[in-house]
Amino acid sequence: MSSLLITRLRQGKRTLPFPEAEPNLPDRFRGLPIIGESQCPSGCKACVDACPTDAIANDGELRMDLGRCLFCAECSNACPQGAIKFGRQYRLATTERADLIVSAGQALKLTHRLAGDIHRVLGRSLKLRQVSAGGCNGCESDVNVLNTVVFDLGRFGIQFVASPRHADGLLITGPVTRNMRLALEKTYEAVPDPKIVIAVGACAISGGPFRDHPEVLNGAETILPVDLFVPGCPPHPITILDGLLRLLGKIKL
Amino acid sequence: MTSVLPSFHNGEPIALGSIPSVPMREFRAAIISAVNSGSRLSALFGTQMENGRIQLIGILADPLTGSLSSIGSEVGESYPCLTLDCPQAHWFEREIAEQWNVEPQGHPWLKPIRFHPPYRRSVAAQTPLPGATEFFTVGGDEVHEVAVGPVHAGIIEPGHFRFQCHGERVFHLEISLGYQHRGIEPALVGGPGKRTIHLIETLSGDTSIGHATAYCEALEGLSGTAAPARAQVLRGIALELERLANHTGDLGALAADVGYLPTAAYCGRIRGDFLNLTAAICGSRFGRGMLRPGGVLFDLDEHLAAELSRRLDMALRDVHSAVRLMWDAPSVQARFEETGTVSRRTCDALGLVGPVARGCGVERDIRQDFPSGIFRFAQIPISKWDTGDVFARAWVRWLEIQRSGTFVREQLASLPQGPGRAAVGPLRPAHLVVSLIEGWRGEIAHVAITDDSGRFGRYKVVDPSFRNWMGLAIAMRDQQISDFPLCNKSFNLSYCGHDL
Numbered sequence: 001m002s003s004l005l006i007t008r009l010r011q012g013k014r015t016l017p018f019p020e021a022e023p024n025l026p027d028r029f030r031g032l033p034i035i036g037e038s039q040c041p042s043g044c045k046a047c048v049d050a051c052p053t054d055a056i057a058n059d060g061e062l063r064m065d066l067g068r069c070l071f072c073a074e075c076s077n078a079c080p081q082g083a084i085k086f087g088r089q090y091r092l093a094t095t096e097r098a099d100l101i102v103s104a105g106q107a108l109k110l111t112h113r114l115a116g117d118i119h120r121v122l123g124r125s126l127k128l129r130q131v132s133a134g135g136c137n138g139c140e141s142d143v144n145v146l147n148t149v150v151f152d153l154g155r156f157g158i159q160f161v162a163s164p165r166h167a168d169g170l171l172i173t174g175p176v177t178r179n180m181r182l183a184l185e186k187t188y189e190a191v192p193d194p195k196i197v198i199a200v201g202a203c204a205i206s207g208g209p210f211r212d213h214p215e216v217l218n219g220a221e222t223i224l225p226v227d228l229f230v231p232g233c234p235p236h237p238i239t240i241l242d243g244l245l246r247l248l249g250k251i252k253l
Numbered sequence: 254m255t256s257v258l259p260s261f262h263n264g265e266p267i268a269l270g271s272i273p274s275v276p277m278r279e280f281r282a283a284i285i286s287a288v289n290s291g292s293r294l295s296a297l298f299g300t301q302m303e304n305g306r307i308q309l310i311g312i313l314a315d316p317l318t319g320s321l322s323s324i325g326s327e328v329g330e331s332y333p334c335l336t337l338d339c340p341q342a343h344w345f346e347r348e349i350a351e352q353w354n355v356e357p358q359g360h361p362w363l364k365p366i367r368f369h370p371p372y373r374r375s376v377a378a379q380t381p382l383p384g385a386t387e388f389f390t391v392g393g394d395e396v397h398e399v400a401v402g403p404v405h406a407g408i409i410e411p412g413h414f415r416f417q418c419h420g421e422r423v424f425h426l427e428i429s430l431g432y433q434h435r436g437i438e439p440a441l442v443g444g445p446g447k448r449t450i451h452l453i454e455t456l457s458g459d460t461s462i463g464h465a466t467a468y469c470e471a472l473e474g475l476s477g478t479a480a481p482a483r484a485q486v487l488r489g490i491a492l493e494l495e496r497l498a499n500h501t502g503d504l505g506a507l508a509a510d511v512g513y514l515p516t517a518a519y520c521g522r523i524r525g526d527f528l529n530l531t532a533a534i535c536g537s538r539f540g541r542g543m544l545r546p547g548g549v550l551f552d553l554d555e556h557l558a559a560e561l562s563r564r565l566d567m568a569l570r571d572v573h574s575a576v577r578l579m580w581d582a583p584s585v586q587a588r589f590e591e592t593g594t595v596s597r598r599t600c601d602a603l604g605l606v607g608p609v610a611r612g613c614g615v616e617r618d619i620r621q622d623f624p625s626g627i628f629r630f631a632q633i634p635i636s637k638w639d640t641g642d643v644f645a646r647a648w649v650r651w652l653e654i655q656r657s658g659t660f661v662r663e664q665l666a667s668l669p670q671g672p673g674r675a676a677v678g679p680l681r682p683a684h685l686v687v688s689l690i691e692g693w694r695g696e697i698a699h700v701a702i703t704d705d706s707g708r709f710g711r712y713k714v715v716d717p718s719f720r721n722w723m724g725l726a727i728a729m730r731d732q733q734i735s736d737f738p739l740c741n742k743s744f745n746l747s748y749c750g751h752d753l
Binding site: 052 | 367368369380383403404406407408409410411431432433434435436437440447448450451452455456457458459461515518519521522524525529532533534535536537538539541542550551571574575577578581747748749
């Protein structure tokens with residue numbers, strides 16, 4: 001018994017003071033890309049050619065689709081001008097798919113609070129059913145850690161539940177494999193209205209590295225309406241948490 | 254028989270022409286005799302030849318000599334199965350039947366493992382429904398069936414489980430997978446391309462470093478590149494950090510599954526501390542972007558190495574005190590001991606790998622038996638325990654946490670100087686390379702075959718989960734069905750690593 005107490009004291013309190021304080025992210029963290037388009041020599045497509053998921057277009061204007069981006073930095077490594085750099089902004093979740101397409105000098109339009117009626121029903125207690133539909137378990141792992149003492153998701157009134165019938169929405173990871181399509185549709189149908197859908201990770205948003213494989217459907221939006229997009233491969237847990245809290249109106253800035 | 258097969262080493266390419274292509278009778282005899290004399294079947298797969306016919310290729314690994322050998326045989330529509338004489342082949346042969354529509358005749362339980370149309374071009378593609386197949390059934394009074402999944406209760410990947418039970422007692426568990434099938438193997442053909450490394454890193458996301466190391470070493474073998482010593486050490490550090498994070502998470506999850514919350518809560522956090530060490534090196538908690546053929550993309554300066562070492566010591570100290578609580582709790586030990594036992598005999602017959610095999614008392618570890626990279630110079634002692642139960646699988650993880658921690662600490666203190674990456678040239682055409690890595694779940698085998706133009710004609714991946722899922726099914730025999738979560742967690746297998 002005494003060793004239990006001593007260990008408890010030694011392990012300390014480890015819950016992050018988020019969102020009150022900024023998280024302590026690693027120095028080499030790759031967040032929102034910063035695009036300095038004016039540096040591009042005309043006709044240069046080094047970044048476009050280097051991108052594994054065709055997330056970059058340069059047809060006069062350099063644009064990046066964060067929904068496809070793996071944050072692998074192949075583009076910034078390939079760029080002779082340093083026109084693309086991965087910054088430290090970890091707040092990346094959006095309400096609209098189109099808002100994930102960013103260009104030079106444009107601020108990312110972060111997700112807004114759920115609409116009035118739904119927010120009234122779900123805003124103070126959100127129960128989610130997680131469905132992995134072809135995820136590589138990277139996103140699943142970094143969703144799962146939200147339940148640890150570090151992030152302590154429960155203090156925000158958010159909980160992952162075992163049955164879709166107890167849930168207010170789905171959190172989907174993975175590109176949606178053909179073999180998971182039916183199970184995902186049935187799970188969605190089993191969630192009572194009103195319900196929301198959250199797509200976490202490049203796969204669930206666009207198919208990720210598996211995009212256009214005949215075995216996958218290129219993301220959740222191909223079969224379900226999506227209310228929140230959280231980009232990354234996988235997104236940092238704090239990026240996922242930030243998106244959830246914004247959706248519930250618990251982070252406003 | 255194996256003496257006549259040309260032998261080669263882990264990561265060493267051999268010309269396709271030097272692989273004996275023999276009649277099926279000799280192919281079977283060679284594999285069966287090698288396995289009976291202690292070799293393991295590291296891979297058995299089909300590949301389509303230019304004439305459209307299928308060639309089976311077997312990769313044998315002899316742990317006594319540390320050498321590999323390979324043998325091939327052309328097959329028609331069917332061949333007499335190996336499984337009856339060599340049970341290790343059972344899942345491989347189901348895969349061959351599914352991928353190439355070649356029937357291993359006499360296979361005791363031939364059914365799909367991933368539910369996709371066959372790769373073979375001449376075969377009219379029919380898309381099977383996942384899980385729509387025959388399952389074992391048990392008859393009799395009070396016998397019942399429990400079906401679970403593909404969507405499970407937790408934040409976990411999908412799979413379908415069928416338990417045949419009498420009351421609480423499980424006669425048999427049958428596991429049906431394939432829901433995560435993303436078509437990675439066919440997508441790798443024609444590579445390497447710009448997406449290849451990303452497909453490799455997401456074969457099983459929690460094993461990004463393990464699979465990326467196997468891939469990079471395969472490519473370096475095929476291109477005749479020597480990764481710099483510094484890169485090899487950094488890869489070793491990343492591989493062991495991956496093991497530390499996952500083993501710590503597993504011990505916490507095992508504690509959670511028996512309701513012992515202190516260890517569960519602490520380990521859940523400490524796992525993140527190890528992941529954050531990886532992120533401090535390469536920016537990604539899962540090691541994405543850390544490795545590239547030829548070396549590594551991220552290096553450490555002295556300051557960062559010292560900082561990592563300091564944080565590693567703190568995490569190791571925390572995991573020590575967190576896990577010790579669990580070993581001192583009789584209520585935990587009572588649940589771990591003699592639950593989900595796999596015998597040594599079953600383990601050898603099925604060819605199980607990783608902590609599962611070492612928990613059955615088997616000294617099987619690629620880092621010792623077929624070492625590559627830094628593990629040729631810095632050995633980590635093999636951790637094993639011989640009771641074959643949940644306790645053994647937990648205890649092996651605990652021993653490995655301590656030994657991997659020591660290894661990482663030593664390597665951080667003695668990083669060799671030099672560059673982190675070497676240029677990689679074109680791949681040798683018409684060669685085969687086998688790359689084996691001891692991932693945290695066990696043996697990862699990649700077999701790359703280049704075509705005449707030096708592109709991948711075939712890229713075979715064997716994730717350790719592919720070997721071990723049947724072990725979990727066997728471990729559940731005669732257990733209480735309520736012990737399934739505990740047994741499952743003690744294996745903690747990858748669905749996507751299996752489904753590819």
